[in-house]
Amino acid sequence: xxxxxxxxxxxxxxxxxxxxxxxxxxxxxxxxxxxxxxxxxxxxxxxxxxxxxxxxxxxxxxxxxxxxxxxxxxxxxxxxxxxxxxxxxxxxxxxxxxxxxxxxxxxxxxx
Numbered sequence: 001x002x003x004x005x006x007x008x009x010x011x012x013x014x015x016x017x018x019x020x021x022x023x024x025x026x027x028x029x030x031x032x033x034x035x036x037x038x039x040x041x042x043x044x045x046x047x048x049x050x051x052x053x054x055x056x057x058x059x060x061x062x063x064x065x066x067x068x069x070x071x072x073x074x075x076x077x078x079x080x081x082x083x084x085x086x087x088x089x090x091x092x093x094x095x096x097x098x099x100x101x102x103x104x105x106x107x108x109x110x111x
Contacts, residue, residue, distance in 0.1 A: 003103040006043070009034040015095040020082045022061065023092035024075040025049075027099065035070035043104050044072050052098050 007013060011030045018024035027044065029035040038044055050057040055076065062075040080087040089095060 002106045004106055005100065006038065006102040006104055007100040009038060009104060013096050013099050015092050017082055017092040018075050021078050022075050023078060023089075023095055024062075024073065025096055025099070027072040029070040032070055035067075035072075037106070038104055039065055039072065041104050043102055044099075046074070048102075049074055052102065 006027065009029065010027050012026060012028040015023055015025045027038070029038070042048070046057055046060050046063045049063070050060060053076070059077045060074055061077055062073070064073045065071075066073060078087070078092075082092065083090050
């Protein structure tokens with residue numbers, strides 16, 4: 001089965017603060033076809049995100065597949081508040097990197 005990386009399908013993959021205690025992630029697609037491919041593949045779910053980031057699923061406070069915007073969005077609780085001692089990403093904008101290399105199955109015979 002052929003696969004394609006998430007970064008090659010999504011228009012935007014980003015993370016950012018969602019208040020001082022949370023980081024939100026957005027995976028946004030230009031085309032419904034790519035959005036549906038990723039959504040139906042099961043490669044991005046609450047459980048796969050938890051495993052990818054090495055966190056308990058309970059830290060994921062929201063997980064939404066937003067059909068009108070061709071977007072998958074999720075929010076995680078931070079271990080430390082933004083800007084606190086020992087916290088390494090004040091703006092939460094450097095947390096999305098593990099998503100880039102997620103492999104999405106395209107099925108047999110797909111380009």
